[in-house]
Amino acid sequence: MKxxxxxxxxxxxxxxxxxxxxxxxxxxxxxxxxSGAVSASNGEKTQYTVGICQLVQHVALDAATQGxxxxxxxxxxxxxxxxxxxxxxxxxxxxxxxxxxxxxxxDLIMANATGALTAAASAxxxxxxxxxxxxxxxxxxxIDNFSGTVGGNISGTSDLADLxxxxxxxxxxxxxxxxxxxxxxxxxxxSKYQIDEVAKHLADKGIETKExxxxxxxxxxxxxxxxADYSDVVYIPTDxxxxxxxEAIANVLVPAGVPAICGEEGIxxxxxxxxxxxxxxxxxxxxxxxAAKILTGEADISTMPIEYTDATPKYNAAMxxxxxxxxxxxxxxxxx
Amino acid sequence: xxxxxxxxxxxxxxxxxxxxxxxxxxGVYITYRILDVADLTVDGSLATGxxxxxxxxxxxxNPWLAVLAAMAAGMLAGLVTGLFHTRCGIPAILAGILxxxxxxxxxxxxxxxxxxxxxxxxxxxxxxxxxxxRTMSLDNPLPLLLVVTVVxxxxxxxxxxxxxxxxxxATGANPHMARAQGIDTNANIVLGLMLSxxxxxxxxxxxxxxxxxxxxxxxxxxxxxxLAAVIIGEVIFGKIFRNFALTLLAVAIGAVIYYIVLQIVLxxxxxxxxxxxxxxxxxxxxxxxxxxxxxxxxQKIQPQSAKGGNGNA
Numbered sequence: 001m002k003x004x005x006x007x008x009x010x011x012x013x014x015x016x017x018x019x020x021x022x023x024x025x026x027x028x029x030x031x032x033x034x035s036g037a038v039s040a041s042n043g044e045k046t047q048y049t050v051g052i053c054q055l056v057q058h059v060a061l062d063a064a065t066q067g068x069x070x071x072x073x074x075x076x077x078x079x080x081x082x083x084x085x086x087x088x089x090x091x092x093x094x095x096x097x098x099x100x101x102x103x104x105x106x107d108l109i110m111a112n113a114t115g116a117l118t119a120a121a122s123a124x125x126x127x128x129x130x131x132x133x134x135x136x137x138x139x140x141x142x143i144d145n146f147s148g149t150v151g152g153n154i155s156g157t158s159d160l161a162d163l164x165x166x167x168x169x170x171x172x173x174x175x176x177x178x179x180x181x182x183x184x185x186x187x188x189x190x191s192k193y194q195i196d197e198v199a200k201h202l203a204d205k206g207i208e209t210k211e212x213x214x215x216x217x218x219x220x221x222x223x224x225x226x227x228a229d230y231s232d233v234v235y236i237p238t239d240x241x242x243x244x245x246x247e248a249i250a251n252v253l254v255p256a257g258v259p260a261i262c263g264e265e266g267i268x269x270x271x272x273x274x275x276x277x278x279x280x281x282x283x284x285x286x287x288x289x290x291a292a293k294i295l296t297g298e299a300d301i302s303t304m305p306i307e308y309t310d311a312t313p314k315y316n317a318a319m320x321x322x323x324x325x326x327x328x329x330x331x332x333x334x335x336x
Numbered sequence: 337x338x339x340x341x342x343x344x345x346x347x348x349x350x351x352x353x354x355x356x357x358x359x360x361x362x363g364v365y366i367t368y369r370i371l372d373v374a375d376l377t378v379d380g381s382l383a384t385g386x387x388x389x390x391x392x393x394x395x396x397x398n399p400w401l402a403v404l405a406a407m408a409a410g411m412l413a414g415l416v417t418g419l420f421h422t423r424c425g426i427p428a429i430l431a432g433i434l435x436x437x438x439x440x441x442x443x444x445x446x447x448x449x450x451x452x453x454x455x456x457x458x459x460x461x462x463x464x465x466x467x468x469x470r471t472m473s474l475d476n477p478l479p480l481l482l483v484v485t486v487v488x489x490x491x492x493x494x495x496x497x498x499x500x501x502x503x504x505x506a507t508g509a510n511p512h513m514a515r516a517q518g519i520d521t522n523a524n525i526v527l528g529l530m531l532s533x534x535x536x537x538x539x540x541x542x543x544x545x546x547x548x549x550x551x552x553x554x555x556x557x558x559x560x561x562x563l564a565a566v567i568i569g570e571v572i573f574g575k576i577f578r579n580f581a582l583t584l585l586a587v588a589i590g591a592v593i594y595y596i597v598l599q600i601v602l603x604x605x606x607x608x609x610x611x612x613x614x615x616x617x618x619x620x621x622x623x624x625x626x627x628x629x630x631x632x633x634x635q636k637i638q639p640q641s642a643k644g645g646n647g648n649a
Contacts, residue, residue, distance in 0.1 A: 057609060086608040091452075091551040092543070093611065095353060095466060096595070100602050103345030103470070115551055118454045122548025123349075123466045125458070142394070142454040152458075186444055187552050189452035215440060 067284020246270020380439025385540025410537020418526030
């Protein structure tokens with residue numbers, strides 16, 4: 001009987017201590033999440049809460065988040081409380097995180113990656129949602145005849161660089177190409193879309209393509225080997241898993257003497273020869289600027305089209321040397 | 337106080353997620369406790385249920401039928417594991433892993449080679465969606481989930497009272513004795529696995545509608561959540577709920593508690609990079625509690641001379 005009493009008292013004490021956890025560590029103005037309801041009655045709202053839901057810890061996604069935070073803090077200094085939460089690679093956690101944001105009544109949700117976007121879109125039709133690091137919104141949100149503007153409460157930025165230009169790049173660097181291997185991760189929603197588009201463009205030019213999909217870090221090497229055996233040139237889209245495994249891919253492609261054209265600078269500097277590169281940090285900055293406009297009421301999210309950042313053609317000088325390739329005119333070398 | 341208000345606001349969502357995973361946890365309970373088989377297929381069959389349901393809804397099928405079809409797909413997955421185990425002699429854990437591995441490719445094929453298929457509540461007539469979890473309307477998923485949970489528990493309670501159900505329980509309790517009584521233990525193991533994975537796929541189908549998409553990785557870590565729910569339910573309600581139906585209810589409540597704790601952890605503002613560590617610690621604590629309680633009881637029986645009495649009443 002005494003044990004049960006002690007147990008009940010202890011758990012009650014633990015519950016009480018939760019009430020003390022009112023201050024969140026990342027609240028600069030100290031007013032926390034209640035500010036939204038309070039300042040609404042004043043008419044002139046100056047404090048905003050923004051929730052960031054990032055799907056997984058990853059270099060490109062982290063850069064986009066950082067760009068977003070920097071841009072937002074620059075546009076609205078000291079006025080924004082940002083909650084940055086990471087789902088650690090599990091789509092189910094996105095639902096829990098977004099549920100928390102919606103119940104707090106945040107003023108804007110930034111969804112970094114497709115899994116986060118679909119969870120946010122499903123959770124709320126009122127709170128503005130800005131997506132980033134998403135390649136094709138029409139595919140991600142299942143919109144037929146996507147016009148470039150999602151509408152409703154969703155907009156954002158896309159990391160898609162012109163796919164027809166990327167296909168042309170393959171021929172520009174390697175005019176003798178007959179067979180192109182398309183290397184990507186099957187678990188990446190955006191990669192398949194890019195692969196299909198590039199394959200179409202290449203098919204128009206009479207080039208044979210074949211898909212080589214790996215599931216995760218464990219079979220990257222063997223699938224890349226199969227791709228290297230088949231192809232004259234390998235194409236890698238903006239694929240997060242490929243970006244995490246550039247060393248493994250390079251270790252196969254370089255000895256095989258097969259060059260790779262990549263969709264993104266990070267991948268190119270690891271294992272590729274050339275790319276039409278975008279900077280994920282700049283992508284985040286563009287998203288942050290859009291967010292500032294939406295928060296201050298300057299722009300209406302339902303009319304904002306998806307924005308892109310400019311892409312620069314770049315090449316990897318070290319890889320060119322290793323594979324004995326002369327760089328094409330008009331490309332800038334990747335630094336570092 | 338703003339923490340508590342936002343937590344209260346977040347509770348319906350956490351409870352709804354917990355109930356969906358509760359159905360999955362009941363499926364895990366069947367294999368883990370009743371059949372005494374460690375079934376790792378659930379990571380794959382959860383995604384299979386979600387994938388099948390979403391693709392059917394996108395094709396215009398009635399969502400109820402889509403959910404039933406998803407259950408059938410899950411039962412097929414359970415059948416495969418069962419056949420691997422009973423007909424090929426592969427140990428149960430490995431059979432589960434093999435099926436889970438192959439389900440990755442199968443799920444991709446079901447989803448038309450896409451890793452993520454969205455099913456928006458604005459476009460399709462879904463059974464439930466997290467959009468309405470805070471509203472007081474018929475669209476709110478909570479009543480539906482409660483009804484589904486109760487119906488599932490009711491059907492299972494009836495089934496495990498029938499002769500076939502009892503023979504499955506006997507197979508799990510003492511396979512040698514069951515065989516001696518003339519029970520076909522192999523068939524029962526397969527049946528149990530089919531039933532369990534069917535429930536897991538049902539949960540996956542509901543989850544994909546709730547979250548608005550089915551993802552190839554949505555099953556990752558499912559077995560951990562399922563087992564955590566089973567353990568939490570047992571630890572908290574083990575002494576109170578002796579009835580089988582109530583034990584299943586305890587498992588569902590365990591899943592709800594797990595998700596409430598997860599939501600609290602997220603609201604506390606902890607770095608979400610540490611989320612998995614915190615989850616593991618929570619499950620470890622729940623697993624350790626019965627063991628520590630047992631040790632505390634054991635000290636009572638020691639003779640007076642060994643210790644100067646003990647600190648417990």
